[in-house]
Amino acid sequence: MSTALFSRLAIVCPGCDQLNPAGASRCTGCGADLFGPAEDTVEPGQGAPPQSIPPSTPIPPGGIRRRQIPVLEHHESSATVAQTPIPLKNKVHPAGSPFVLTVVSGPRKGERFRLAPHTVIGRTRGTLLVPEDPFISPQHATLWVRDGRLHLRDEASASGVFVSVATQELVVPGGYFCLGDRLFRYLGALPPAAISPAGTIVYGAPLPPGGTCYVLEERLVGGRSGAAFVSAQPLISIGRKDCDISFPDDDTLAPRHCELTPIADGAVLRDLSEGLGTLVRLQPGVERPVKLGEQIRVGQAVMRFEAAEARR
Amino acid sequence: MRLRPAVTFHVVRADGGPEVTVPMRNDVLTCGKKGDLALHLDPFVASTQARFAFADRHRLAVEDVGGGNGVFLRVRREHELTGGGELRVGRQRLVVESVVPSTPAPDGTLVWGSPDKDYRFKLVQMLEGGLRGSAWLLKDGDNYLGRNSGEVTFPTDAFVSSRHACLRVQGKRLVVRDLGSSNGTFVRLVAPTLVEDGDHFLIGRELFRVQIGRRA
Numbered sequence: 001m002s003t004a005l006f007s008r009l010a011i012v013c014p015g016c017d018q019l020n021p022a023g024a025s026r027c028t029g030c031g032a033d034l035f036g037p038a039e040d041t042v043e044p045g046q047g048a049p050p051q052s053i054p055p056s057t058p059i060p061p062g063g064i065r066r067r068q069i070p071v072l073e074h075h076e077s078s079a080t081v082a083q084t085p086i087p088l089k090n091k092v093h094p095a096g097s098p099f100v101l102t103v104v105s106g107p108r109k110g111e112r113f114r115l116a117p118h119t120v121i122g123r124t125r126g127t128l129l130v131p132e133d134p135f136i137s138p139q140h141a142t143l144w145v146r147d148g149r150l151h152l153r154d155e156a157s158a159s160g161v162f163v164s165v166a167t168q169e170l171v172v173p174g175g176y177f178c179l180g181d182r183l184f185r186y187l188g189a190l191p192p193a194a195i196s197p198a199g200t201i202v203y204g205a206p207l208p209p210g211g212t213c214y215v216l217e218e219r220l221v222g223g224r225s226g227a228a229f230v231s232a233q234p235l236i237s238i239g240r241k242d243c244d245i246s247f248p249d250d251d252t253l254a255p256r257h258c259e260l261t262p263i264a265d266g267a268v269l270r271d272l273s274e275g276l277g278t279l280v281r282l283q284p285g286v287e288r289p290v291k292l293g294e295q296i297r298v299g300q301a302v303m304r305f306e307a308a309e310a311r312r
Numbered sequence: 313m314r315l316r317p318a319v320t321f322h323v324v325r326a327d328g329g330p331e332v333t334v335p336m337r338n339d340v341l342t343c344g345k346k347g348d349l350a351l352h353l354d355p356f357v358a359s360t361q362a363r364f365a366f367a368d369r370h371r372l373a374v375e376d377v378g379g380g381n382g383v384f385l386r387v388r389r390e391h392e393l394t395g396g397g398e399l400r401v402g403r404q405r406l407v408v409e410s411v412v413p414s415t416p417a418p419d420g421t422l423v424w425g426s427p428d429k430d431y432r433f434k435l436v437q438m439l440e441g442g443l444r445g446s447a448w449l450l451k452d453g454d455n456y457l458g459r460n461s462g463e464v465t466f467p468t469d470a471f472v473s474s475r476h477a478c479l480r481v482q483g484k485r486l487v488v489r490d491l492g493s494s495n496g497t498f499v500r501l502v503a504p505t506l507v508e509d510g511d512h513f514l515i516g517r518e519l520f521r522v523q524i525g526r527r528a
Contacts, residue, residue: 123421134416135421157421158417158421160424183426199355200358201356201440204439204445220414221426221427222413226425226426226447228436228446
């Protein structure tokens with residue numbers, strides 16, 4: 001469904017708001033080049049072949065509300081689709097950048113999207129519409145390519161936008177991270193127990209030995225609390241087997257997928273998954289650059305940021 | 313007229329020492345720091361926490377009369393639990409919570425998260441002082457509780473047996489069954505309950521057995 005949708009999207013001129021037919025390169029209203037002039041840009045230290053990178057589109061404050069240029073060209077990775085407009089191995093489309101997002105997990109696993117300079121992902125609003133994914137908010141995230149890097153911003157979506165942890169990253173109390181198909185929230189240190197003035201102490205299990213306890217919670221679909229883990233250990237490992245928190249039946253996880261080390265102002269999350277990925281949720285409105293090879297999660301899809309030629 | 317049976321309370325000492333025996337002299341017996349059955353050394357026991365009384369001339373009943381920490385009855389065979397129900401095993405106090413199904417927001421968006429295998433119940437560990445500790449989702453079917461093996465484990469609690477109890481979820485029902493544990497599985501009383509001869513009760517850290525016999 002979305003394949004056809006993307007290639008058939010009408011194009012709204014960023015200058016005069018004229019609605020142009022799909023595939024138009026110049027505005028029928030004002031004659032402006034719909035995709036802007038291409039510019040030769042040398043990528044700093046990325047190792048990608050020099051490509052023509054269209055300039056990034058400035059983001060208006062407060063996010064994008066109206067429909068803009070269709071920015072992602074979508075290609076089936078294997079099957080030949082009659083409507084596929086431009087195979088990836090062909091010359092770079094003027095609207096595109098030399099970068100793609102490859103879906104590595106989710107219902108559309110294996111598909112590749114060519115990135116354009118500026119994209120708004122949403123279920124009902126934006127330039128890349130994903131109507132079949134209920135985890136994507138009406139307007140979810142903004143993506144743009146600048147200086148060879150993908151930049152991301154969460155547009156206050158319900159489910160959030162997640163990016164790879166390169167080696168390690170600080171997760172603040174209340175912060176979310178995901179591995180495989182699982183979502184976790186680090187809740188920080190357990191608060192001190194209230195002292196009952198009446199003299200009777202509320203009965204419960206003694207606190208785990210080892211001093212300050214930290215709480216990690218799994219979050220279920222629908223924003224609900226799932227399992228919770230209380231630990232006083234200096235390090236909490238999560239993975240498929242022999243970890244402090246193990247999910248033996250979950251093959252989306254590495255045997256030892258990541259480690260969490262509580263510190264004063266949060267916890268250091270260390271990825272050990274050897275490519276499977278541990279991702280942290282962005283704070284809404286905060287811009288975050290993503291390097292080649294890193295992953296992002298939007299709704300059900302985990303996608304890797306790659307150079308278009310990397311696989312061909 | 314039928315005489316009420318003789319009732320004696322046997323307070324079991326944790327160190328295995330001799331039991332303290334208290335006979336029930338009237339139609340009512342209270343348990344607590346200031347009760348007829350005095351449990352004055354336990355900081356988890358309120359002044360009056362349980363009340364034993366003859367519902368009619370010959371049937372003994374018990375009810376929880378306050379304090380917040382509950383009166384727990386040892387499970388003999390199996391016992392059905394509902395949301396809000398409580399269990400005690402070893403030194404643990406576990407609250408059963410119902411898991412509500414996920415609902416999308418008015419705009420149709422659902423918050424992404426870990427897969428939900430139609431979980432209906434969750435077990436939440438209560439910590440001393442009233443904090444919530446660890447929590448476990450209960451899958452459909454059998455969930456084993458034990459010290460080191462099973463779905464719900466308490467590796468640091470020496471009073472939990474290696475295979476202690478089984479929590480079976482069948483549709484909307486949750487039933488707990490003791491698996492022959494050394495120290496027993498207890499459920500919190502939610503209403504006045506008839507007492508049988510040999511029933512064990514747990515109040516705070518105090519364990520006692522009720523013996524009901526014919527009056528000589």
